[in-house]
Amino acid sequence: MSAKISDVAAAAGVSTSTVSRAFSAPDMVEAVTLARVLRVAAECGYVPNRAARGLITGRTGNIGLLLPDIANPFFPSILKAIERRAMEADYQIFLADTDEKKDVELGFVKSLAKQVDGMILCSPRMDPVQIREAASSLPIVLVNRRSGLLPSITVDNESGLRMVVDHLADLGHAHLGYVAGPRSSWSSQVRRRSLRSASELRETELVELGHFEPMFDGGRRSCAKVLQSGITAVIAYNDLMAMGLCYELRESGREVPADLSVVGIDDIPMASMMHPALTTLSIPRRRRDARRSSSSSSS
Amino acid sequence: MSAKISDVAAAAGVSTSTVSRAFSAPDMVEAVTLARVLRVAAECGYVPNRAARGLITGRTGNIGLLLPDIANPFFPSILKAIERRAMEADYQIFLADTDEKKDVELGFVKSLAKQVDGMILCSPRMDPVQIREAASSLPIVLVNRRSGLLPSITVDNESGLRMVVDHLADLGHAHLGYVAGPRSSWSSQVRRRSLRSASELRETELVELGHFEPMFDGGRRSCAKVLQSGITAVIAYNDLMAMGLCYELRESGREVPADLSVVGIDDIPMASMMHPALTTLSIPRRRRDARRSSSSSSS
DNA sequence: GTGAAAGCGCTAACAA
DNA sequence: TTGTTAGCGCTTTCAC
Numbered sequence: 001m002s003a004k005i006s007d008v009a010a011a012a013g014v015s016t017s018t019v020s021r022a023f024s025a026p027d028m029v030e031a032v033t034l035a036r037v038l039r040v041a042a043e044c045g046y047v048p049n050r051a052a053r054g055l056i057t058g059r060t061g062n063i064g065l066l067l068p069d070i071a072n073p074f075f076p077s078i079l080k081a082i083e084r085r086a087m088e089a090d091y092q093i094f095l096a097d098t099d100e101k102k103d104v105e106l107g108f109v110k111s112l113a114k115q116v117d118g119m120i121l122c123s124p125r126m127d128p129v130q131i132r133e134a135a136s137s138l139p140i141v142l143v144n145r146r147s148g149l150l151p152s153i154t155v156d157n158e159s160g161l162r163m164v165v166d167h168l169a170d171l172g173h174a175h176l177g178y179v180a181g182p183r184s185s186w187s188s189q190v191r192r193r194s195l196r197s198a199s200e201l202r203e204t205e206l207v208e209l210g211h212f213e214p215m216f217d218g219g220r221r222s223c224a225k226v227l228q229s230g231i232t233a234v235i236a237y238n239d240l241m242a243m244g245l246c247y248e249l250r251e252s253g254r255e256v257p258a259d260l261s262v263v264g265i266d267d268i269p270m271a272s273m274m275h276p277a278l279t280t281l282s283i284p285r286r287r288r289d290a291r292r293s294s295s296s297s298s299s
Numbered sequence: 300m301s302a303k304i305s306d307v308a309a310a311a312g313v314s315t316s317t318v319s320r321a322f323s324a325p326d327m328v329e330a331v332t333l334a335r336v337l338r339v340a341a342e343c344g345y346v347p348n349r350a351a352r353g354l355i356t357g358r359t360g361n362i363g364l365l366l367p368d369i370a371n372p373f374f375p376s377i378l379k380a381i382e383r384r385a386m387e388a389d390y391q392i393f394l395a396d397t398d399e400k401k402d403v404e405l406g407f408v409k410s411l412a413k414q415v416d417g418m419i420l421c422s423p424r425m426d427p428v429q430i431r432e433a434a435s436s437l438p439i440v441l442v443n444r445r446s447g448l449l450p451s452i453t454v455d456n457e458s459g460l461r462m463v464v465d466h467l468a469d470l471g472h473a474h475l476g477y478v479a480g481p482r483s484s485w486s487s488q489v490r491r492r493s494l495r496s497a498s499e500l501r502e503t504e505l506v507e508l509g510h511f512e513p514m515f516d517g518g519r520r521s522c523a524k525v526l527q528s529g530i531t532a533v534i535a536y537n538d539l540m541a542m543g544l545c546y547e548l549r550e551s552g553r554e555v556p557a558d559l560s561v562v563g564i565d566d567i568p569m570a571s572m573m574h575p576a577l578t579t580l581s582i583p584r585r586r587r588d589a590r591r592s593s594s595s596s597s598s
Numbered sequence: 599g600t601g602a603a604a605g606c607g608c609t610a611a612c613a614a
Numbered sequence: 615t616t617g618t619t620a621g622c623g624c625t626t627t628c629a630c
Contacts, residue, residue, distance in 0.1 A: 002413075002436065004623060015601045020625055030599055045436075049413045051350040051359070052623035056606045060350065062393075062414075071375040071568070079369055083396050092411065094361075095394040097382050112391065114301075114348045115361075137301065137344075216572055243572055250574060269370070270569055273515055273542055275549060303607060314617045319609055329615055351607035354622045 003044035012040040023048055064094040064112040064119035066105060072215065072240055073268040077285045078122060078143065091117075100213065102126050102184050109134045121145070125184035145186040157187065158194045160281045164235060164263055165198035173233040173261065177207045179222045179245065181214040181237035188214075188237050191265065195235060207231050212241060219244025223252065232260065239264035239271050239280050246278070302343035311339040322347055363393040363411040363418035365404060371514065371539055372567040376584045377421060377442065399512065401425055401483050408433045420444070424483035444485040456486065457493045459580045463534060463562055464497035472532040472560065476506045478521045478544065480513040480536035487513075487536050490564065494534060506530050511540060518543025522551065531559065538563035538570050538579050545577070
């Protein structure tokens with residue numbers, strides 16, 4: 001076991017209170033004493049035990065982060081941004097990846113509740129009642145979702161998708177399709193509604209092609225429906241699905257965009273690494289990012 | 300604040316010890332009492348405070364995971380596997396993404412040390428002395444690295460790369476190149492040595508093309524050196540770099556594999572999503588995975 | 599400016 | 615089988 005506060009106190013010839021103050025309220029300690037305490041502490045390799053501290057202060061210095069799937073390249077950028085800010089504020093992160101299983105989400109929140117000061121629920125799939133329940137046990141911030149009056153960070157899907165529809169309509173497409181993500185995805189519902197209203201504005205048809213898992217394979221699986229729907233352009237719930245769809249289209253001998261236009265949403269790093277690059281609606285990850293359609297060579 | 304052990308004890312008409320035992324040693328409690336305690340606890344929404352428990356048991360129920368870059372698609376699969384097993388064992392995970400900055404690694408370990416029962420260092424970039432220091436403060440398991448006698452999980456780079464060299468030599472390549480990852484990467488060094496001995500075995504030339512960041516852009520940047528080296532096939536430290544290199548080669552008008560063969564290592568999901576698929580040495584992520592070269596259309 | 603003492607929520611002897 | 619007691623490492627009144 002490593003040094004504790006009493007070890008430092010003894011070695012520095014002060015009380016534990018003084019050592020404690022040296023770390024949490026240094027200006028309450030006389031300069032010379034402070035210096036000595038800190039020096040001794042460093043020598044002992046003393047680091048305050050945050051769990052013990054949290055027990056009494058009620059603050060743990062931890063935050064919890066719930067994600068549906070870290071393997072979706074959209075989420076690492078969010079995680080990294082959170083990590084960076086957390087570090088700056090001397091917070092540490094509990095990560096829970098739910099593997100798109102919405103039933104485990106609330107359980108994760110509850111089991112983490114006591115060990116964190118608050119949680120960030122990123123694209124949570126749980127229903128609004130569960131979100132309320134989660135929020136009743138600890139501070140919650142939502143990402144990619146709105147629910148009640150809870151603080152949340154979302155993007156302007158509405159105008160983004162209006163841009164997409166305008167873009168496609170300008171290219172002459174009159175029959176659009178939407179390959180939706182999971183039913184439980186708030187974003188997917190918002191995107192569907194946004195597409196619907198944008199389509200009405202441009203008097204284009206919008207065919208809803210059903211729900212698929214928000215991954216590469218989900219996109220692949222949507223291909224059959226896409227092909228039999230008679231549309232000329234399709235918007236996928238996210239880039240991964242768009243890529244899966246492109247893959248399957250090519251497998252079946254079609255060319256994108258010659259035979260069908262495909263548009264994704266997110267602008268994951270992969271989107272621009274492909275050749276030709278995936279046309280995608282960029283989701284700004286940082287405050288300063290402008291909303292934009294990334295370079296398009298496939299629509 | 301939520302219910303604590305004394306609330307449950309009072310409501311159930313027992314002592315706190317009994318409540319405690321009901322949760323941590325249920326067979327030491329009489330069946331009826333146990334049932335009543337658990338019922339009352341459920342009604343109160345009582346969940347044991349793991350921090351308080353850890354203070355006395357010395358076990359936190361948490362493990363720490365250190366990664367160089369969660370945005371590299373190789374790592375999410377590892378993270379997810381760890382998460383799954385952790386959940387089964389009722390462990391929670393502290394995640395630290397170091398952003399490939401080796402200097403912050405030891406600090407992360409130390410700041411997490413008191414709050415976890417042990418740490419998993421995945422592809423750590425720190426030097427052996429630092430690893431020793433980390434291991435002296437808490438149990439450590441290494442992934443993708445060996446150091447002293449510490450428990451570690453590594454793959455058989457040696458035979459994998461022999462397969463790669465054999466494959467390329469069989470195709471007629473006599474001048475191979477290696478685009479290395481960071482100097483501080485243990486894997487990159489092992490891979491370089493493995494390539495060297497495999498090349499000698501096959502009497503092919505091996506040109507070392509220098510170190511680059513282990514990402515897409517690192518691969519792109521390596522392109523110039525690759526082109527001026529006169530090699531006909533190149534092995535990159537990982538898939539991301541291989542993909543960056545392929546991207547830049549195409550930008551400069553070359554075709555892969557017609558003008559140059561490119562082989563990656565890892566078999567990240569993206570590798571097979573591309574068209575043509577990236578030739579890559581697959582790193583088995585789970586016990587049962589066989590070692591294999593994935594479907595190759597570009598070498 | 600510093601120390602003594604109480605207590606955060608819980609578990610682990612030890613008794614009963 | 616159950617309760618009593620002490621104490622994990624720390625912070626925080628309240629005296630001095």
